[in-house]
Amino acid sequence: MTLLENKIVCITGSSRGIGRACAVESAKHGATGLILHYFGDQETEAELQSLKEEIYVMTHNHCQVVGVPGEIADSETSQKIVKAGVEAFGRIDVLVSNAGICPFAEFLTMPHAIWERTRQVNLDGSFYVVQAVANQMKSQVPQGGSIIGLASISALVGGEFQCHYTPTKAGIVSMMQSCAIALGKYNIRCNAILPGTIATDINKEDLANEEKREYTIKRTVLGRLGAPDDIAGPMVFLASDLAKYVTGAQLLVDGGLFVNLQ
Template sequence: MTYEGLFRLDGRRAVVIGAGSGIGREAALALAAHGAEVVCADRDVPAAEATAAACGGTARELDVLDAAAVARAADDTSPDVLVFTAATNVRKRLLDYSAEEFQRVVDLNLKASFDVVRAFGAGMVARGRGSIIGFASIRASVTEPGQGVYSATKAGLVQLLRTAAAEFGPSGVRVNAVAPGVVETPLTKQIKDNPAWYEAYAAKSALGRWAQAEEMAGAVVYLASDAASFVTGSVLYVDGGWTAVDGRFDPPN
């Protein structure tokens, strides 16, 4: 491998779960641009087909809440790279949460991730190679009122991925997490639609703005490629400095 080809993914198949929109869509486009054959998986079939058409890939319907469907997808596709982004959030304080809301967030953010990592990881371990990239969040390490259950699931996801890295590593499989800050995606629409919240979140990061979904794509390509051949069990923060800044303070003149 020469350095000029360090990020190339020619000859590799990547499955992107959540490819229909947001970060998943941009990840699929970026992986394809670097030579990967991309399977665009999403519950929203027309959205997956649109992404597949844009990157020369194939579309697949997949509801990650259906563990049997996840297992079939893993067997059918046998990828070298797996990226999964699917998540949900119910922004409520703990005392206002219902049991149904708690279960809904845990089922998608943590239980489905468990099923995905096991199903796709088993094939990679058997083949002796692979890269698994899961999307956590800054909320895995820092939180705020109304983010308790989401934060708990993302912290749990990080530890799940770290454990998978420890268990799959001897077989040549790498497992890592990307932890975005605030990104303009459908998941954050509730915040974006409130100007006061939008500005407050923008001001919190060191860069003073929100991220665009395409700004997560470089992290995905890096972790998928040989450039990260000795990187596993890591959390790559792509947060504009959010977790580095302990609040914002402008001293008086």
């Protein structure tokens, strides 16, 4: 299937984890161009290079890739992302606002710097890139596009060591709802994906605790942790014309973790 045929897809935080899986799945589904944001240090530079090579081999060079390094919490980075995408491809059809961090911390002793940094990356960064890309989607011909905010099951439930993180993810859900209203007149759809526990670098240390890992697995009704490509499929759906009447929605992708109260 080529659900994203001829579409230009922009993904933040693309060098690893969910962002990387979304990039690969977009290429598999026929995207002709990828604008891939990454942090820009030595590690993510190497990761992005390997991702470019993977996509090149997979698509026989039919999907062009533009990498854009930068600190997503800096509003200038979002402007650079749009500029690079438009210079390379002339338009942006899909935005996956994925970049995020989750430095686990105890609430009562949490340094304010951790709160500030988490909010700046997760919420401020998402706002900046959504605003910048939405302005491009409004001005391009044909007008419109699909914006997908990566939130979390943590937007719906609490976590003892996530008092700084859960509000940012709830904020992304709320932002997608309001942006759906603000941008619908420009044919721009805005939706949120709420992943459950996905095995990525963001929770690698937390899940190294074998007892907690097994507890989390048992809480899901499918009996396993999520993998990054479990999120990439729903992302492709929301980005594609299959979801052309879906906006302001939240898609929970958690293996049944949330409903498994008993």
